[in-house]
Amino acid sequence: MKMLTCISPIDGSVFAERPALSLEAAKEAVNKARTAQTAWAARPLSERIALVMAGVAKVGEMNDTIVPELAKMMGRPVRYGGEFGGFNERASHMAKIAEESLADIEVGEDATFKRFIKRIPQGVVFVVAPWNYPFMTAINTVAPALIAGNTVMLKHATQTLLVGERMAEAFHAAGVPEDVFQNLFLDHGTTSALIADNSFDFINFTGSVGGGVAMEQAAAGTFTGVGTELGGKDPGYVMEDADLDAAVDTLIDGAMFNSGQCCCGIERIYVHESLYDAFLEKAIAIVKGYKLGNPLDAETTMGPMANVRFADEVRAQIAEALKAGAVAHIDTFAEDDGGAYLTPQILTNVTHDMRVMREESFGPVVGIMKVKDDAEAIALMNDSDFGLTASLWTQDVDRAIAVGDQIETGTVFMNRADYLDPGLCWTGCKQTGRGGGLSVIGFHNLTRPKSYHLKKVTK
Numbered sequence: 001m002k003m004l005t006c007i008s009p010i011d012g013s014v015f016a017e018r019p020a021l022s023l024e025a026a027k028e029a030v031n032k033a034r035t036a037q038t039a040w041a042a043r044p045l046s047e048r049i050a051l052v053m054a055g056v057a058k059v060g061e062m063n064d065t066i067v068p069e070l071a072k073m074m075g076r077p078v079r080y081g082g083e084f085g086g087f088n089e090r091a092s093h094m095a096k097i098a099e100e101s102l103a104d105i106e107v108g109e110d111a112t113f114k115r116f117i118k119r120i121p122q123g124v125v126f127v128v129a130p131w132n133y134p135f136m137t138a139i140n141t142v143a144p145a146l147i148a149g150n151t152v153m154l155k156h157a158t159q160t161l162l163v164g165e166r167m168a169e170a171f172h173a174a175g176v177p178e179d180v181f182q183n184l185f186l187d188h189g190t191t192s193a194l195i196a197d198n199s200f201d202f203i204n205f206t207g208s209v210g211g212g213v214a215m216e217q218a219a220a221g222t223f224t225g226v227g228t229e230l231g232g233k234d235p236g237y238v239m240e241d242a243d244l245d246a247a248v249d250t251l252i253d254g255a256m257f258n259s260g261q262c263c264c265g266i267e268r269i270y271v272h273e274s275l276y277d278a279f280l281e282k283a284i285a286i287v288k289g290y291k292l293g294n295p296l297d298a299e300t301t302m303g304p305m306a307n308v309r310f311a312d313e314v315r316a317q318i319a320e321a322l323k324a325g326a327v328a329h330i331d332t333f334a335e336d337d338g339g340a341y342l343t344p345q346i347l348t349n350v351t352h353d354m355r356v357m358r359e360e361s362f363g364p365v366v367g368i369m370k371v372k373d374d375a376e377a378i379a380l381m382n383d384s385d386f387g388l389t390a391s392l393w394t395q396d397v398d399r400a401i402a403v404g405d406q407i408e409t410g411t412v413f414m415n416r417a418d419y420l421d422p423g424l425c426w427t428g429c430k431q432t433g434r435g436g437g438l439s440v441i442g443f444h445n446l447t448r449p450k451s452y453h454l455k456k457v458t459k
Contacts, residue, residue: 002187006161009075009304009340010294016073016161020187023194029182030199033124033151036179041121041149045102049095052146055171055181056091059135060084062166066135071295073160074131075303075340076258078296083135086420090136090438091143093422098147101443114454119447121149122225123201128191128215130206131159131306132261132362138167140426140437141204141227142181145446151180153200155191157207159306192218200224202446206263209360209431227435227445229428231360232388233267235381236417237403238279239374240272242393246415248282251391252366254418256287256344259305260314260364264389264411264418268357269368270377276370280348283368284329287344292335304340305363311342314363317356318345326350326367352383360386374403382408387429391417 001019008015021029040048059066067082107115125145129138134156145152156164164183171181186194195203195218204227205215212228219226236251238244254266271279295303305311322328329346336343344364350357357367371377381390389411392400397414404412410428413419420426420438427436435445 004158004161004185006073006158008072009306010072018161018185020185021190023190026184026186026190026194029184030124032179033153033182036177037123037151040151040180045099048147049098051174051176052143053095054174055176056088058170058174059167060088062170066166068296069162074306075295077300077303079298083133086136087139090422091139094144094147097440101440102148112457116452118450120450121447123150125150125152125446126200126203127152127154128205129156131157132258134160134163137206144442146181148443148446150446153182153184155184155186195219198222212433228433229263230431230433231386232263232432233360233384233386234264234389236266236269236391237377237381238271238275239394240274241395244275244278247393248279250417252283252286255366256364259302261306261362262418266391266417267361267366269366270371270380271368273370273372280368283346287330287346290344292333292341302344305342308339310363311340314342314361314365317361318365321347321350321354321356324354326354378403378406385431388432389413
């Protein structure tokens, strides 16, 4: 029996272990989900919404347990209070818009014809969630999928092994049937075999580019829909009319919060030459003020990275950049142990020839470059294999839209960053993936259209 093991980044100890399901047991679970789906979809929409929101509330009741558990699994400091705020906001919004989003699309009716399009549940939806924001990323799909009448099978990253278990416990306690929402402990081989066997009707994967490739390859020839949110290298652009203090505070927080382990974290910053020196000075002061340490300590503002190998990759990118001429502005923190506890870093004199400005770092490092105008900034922002979000800083809404129209990205922010608005479609382009979650579009991706062309008169 293969065991899935979560190693705590706090001290390298084993925090949790669970046995992975065999392929046979996993297929049995899928069959239960498929059998349960018809009855679940037949329930009134209002009933499904009420049960899902009751499950969300039950997760909230667990928060005092969940917050330190997250710190032990992936290192986020307890001072930040967990993820329930965003978890609840996203589920609540999807519940609010469900009736309108799932309503029939009326095409026309007269004495002869009635024509309309229904939104039909996909069936069994497989959600593969990441460790960095394990509750919020999962609820993006779990809540609307269940509300739309699908059954859901959830697989979490091993680094946050207990999250799916907590969610299933909460939703079942609220009255969602066990076969309708299942948490699965699966290894990669069994996951791929299930997908290749056409076990699911829709797959939502959030994770690495390599993981996304594996998902699509496993699904090849099954015609299963695969939605992916993969890597990011999100830019910030500070224009000459920006509110400098707000730009520095928000962009540096966006780069460093959660030890830089955010899907839409800021990984590169372009600053107009007139503000560059002042921006850099303020940014350095902020980062020097961080307190690196045990995430269970209320004074800690930056915990360890979730795994030593993630920290090793960030250190390698920084070392390569320095060798190529980059300048580091933060001295090594005393708490930096060469392992998961990593000094946050600001780099200048960087170029796009360096991996730290091209490949996803997913850690507490950001490169800052000086630009002379919008055209140069746009070219640099688009010089990337990724496209999730871009953060523009200006007082001019029309200028932000004009620049935003030229950026290859899924979301354009003005004067904010690193946030997911559930009223907007969460989507990306290029190697960030395809598809879209949340908003009315999220409901459309979790259902399929079914057209009705009804001729009332035959004579």
